[in-house]
Amino acid sequence: MNSKSRAIRDLLFNKVRMTIQFKIIAQDGMARVGELITDHGVVPTPTITLNYTNALENWGFKPEDITEARDVILLRNTFWLKERGISNVREGVEWPRPVMSDSGGFQMVSMGKHLKQSFRGLEFDLDSRKIFIAPHEVVEWGKSAEVDLIMPLDNTVYTMDRNPLKFIWSAVMTAVWFRYSRKVADDNLYYIVQGGLNKFARRISLWDANRQLKNGISAVAIGGLAWDEPRSAMYKMVKFCTQRLPGNKPRHLLGVCKPIDILECIERGIDSFDGIAATREGRHGRVWLWGGKYFDINNSQYVNDNGVLDSHCSCPVCRAGVSRADIRTRFKIGDREAIRQLMAHNWHQNYQLVSTARQAIEEGKFREFKRDFLGTFKPFVG
Ligand SMILES: [Zn+2]
Incomplete structure (x- = not known):
């Protein structure tokens, strides 16, 4: 047709x-x-x-x-x-x-078992059920x-x-x-x-x-x-x-x-x-920072840290001034809001990144922006 x-x-x-x-x-x-x-x-x-x-x-x-x-x-x-x-x-x-x-x-x-593929589609077992996707x-x-x-x-x-x-x-x-x-x-x-x-x-x-x-x-x-x-x-x-x-x-x-x-x-x-890396890592307490770096909120050094997650971040959590110490305390006891805040913050890092990248491209300065952003950053593995 x-x-x-x-x-x-x-x-x-x-x-x-x-x-x-x-x-x-x-x-x-x-x-x-x-x-x-x-x-x-x-x-x-x-x-x-x-x-x-x-x-x-x-x-x-x-x-x-x-x-x-x-x-x-x-x-x-x-x-x-x-x-x-x-x-x-x-x-x-x-x-x-x-x-x-x-x-x-x-x-x-990646998840299904007994995967079979044919020109008709994909067949696999999930939770002991046979599933076929065409x-x-x-x-x-x-x-x-x-x-x-x-x-x-x-x-x-x-x-x-x-x-x-x-x-x-x-x-x-x-x-x-x-x-x-x-x-x-x-x-x-x-x-x-x-x-x-x-x-x-x-x-x-x-x-x-x-x-x-x-x-x-x-x-x-x-x-x-x-x-x-x-x-x-x-x-x-x-x-x-x-x-x-x-x-x-x-x-x-x-x-x-x-x-x-x-x-x-x-x-x-x-x-x-x-x-899904931003939200998945947030869920596990890894906090992303502007410049590609990160830290682990579980570390005891943040117990009394009154700073926000990232002073360069414009996400609602950082703008509201929620401190690392506060989030850490709640995260450690499995508080759902703390987990959502970490996910939102990490995701926002990428949002801010693409917004700034667009501006740099429009100004013809993308390479300079990338160099300044990454600085001495060594990419994390995984
Ligand atoms: Zn933030």
């Missing part, structure tokens, strides 16, 4: 059609500032998502709590929402802004649930796997699954480039991505990175991909959200990032 027939079908069946447009405002080297235009508003890029995971929900964290940072994308997981019988992506959250859905395929590869079902749900930016089911392989055939297979499988996905929706669908660190597999995936992008697909994502590979290898592969992708389409990097990685990959032409 071509896009014209799809438009007529959608009109007849009163289906909501979501579209994505992308406009580049400024460029500094490969780094760019843009606008991702969706039916639920415009998102300035480079940007980050707020990954609204089950963990965040369980701790009582609500997207509406990030009152001053609403020009970002909320990310929700198709698989878990479907499992809970949720039929609209904004159900249970007050978020009138754009929402991205990921398929859940990645989580299944590529078209992921997009069908995304479309009916009014998702603005849909990540289809893709086939990912552990980056450090030694068998090159697996990467080629993942690129081919992702391409086949994409064809099933595209039959359902194409206006707001991302093509996910796979292939790990294997250049041959990446070339196959990039060749197919470029065909699809020329043929009406609006956006592209780079997947299959940020497992255990060295940072330098990840950055090289990001550049290998962005150099071979069209300049006028938005580019998302899946599963990457540490400050140093965000900066290095903005420099290599990435427009948006998602990941």
Whole structure:
């Protein structure tokens, strides 16, 4: 079915059609500032998502709590929402802004047991149940649930796997699954480039991505990175991909959200990032600081520390003057609010980072900004 027939079908069946447009405002080297235009508003890029995971929900964290940072994308997981019988992506959250859905395929590869993959989809055992995810079902749900930016089911392989055939297979499988996905929706669908660190597999995936992008697909994502590979290898592969992708389409990097990685990959032409490191580390008491450093709130040296978490931070917690000592006391007894405050603070560090990076790109000073930000910082492992 071509896009014209799809438009007529959608009109007849009163289906909501979501579209994505992308406009580049400024460029500094490969780094760019843009606008991702969706039916639920415009998102300035480079940007980050707020990954609204089950963990965040369980701790009582609500997207509406990030009152001053609403020009970002909320990310929700198709698989878990479907499992809970949720039929609209904004159900249970007050978020009138754009929402991205990921398929859940990645989580299944890492969590599910007895994984079987075929051109029809992904089969695995979860909690002693047999589950099957088909590529078209992921997009069908995304479309009916009014998702603005849909990540289809893709086939990912552990980056450090030694068998090159697996990467080629993942690129081919992702391409086949994409064809099933595209039959359902194409206006707001991302093509996910796979292939790990294997250049041959990446070339196959990039060749197919470029065909699809020329043929009406609006956006592209780079997947299959940020497992255990060295940072330098990840950055090289990001550049290998962005150099071979069209300049006028938005580019998302899946599963990457540490400050140093965000900066290095903005420099290599990435427009948006998602990941859970900020909130996950906050939950465990690791406090992120401006400049990429961090400290552990559990350490006894903060018992009487009346300073805020980070004097450079403009998050609601730091602005309200909540002290390290206060948060530490409450965190140590498992206070839910303290945990939410640490998650919000860490996430805000990235929010502040992309906002400042955009300004630096517009002024043509991105490299200087990156150098000043990182200073003598040694990236933390993990
Ligand atoms: Zn803060």
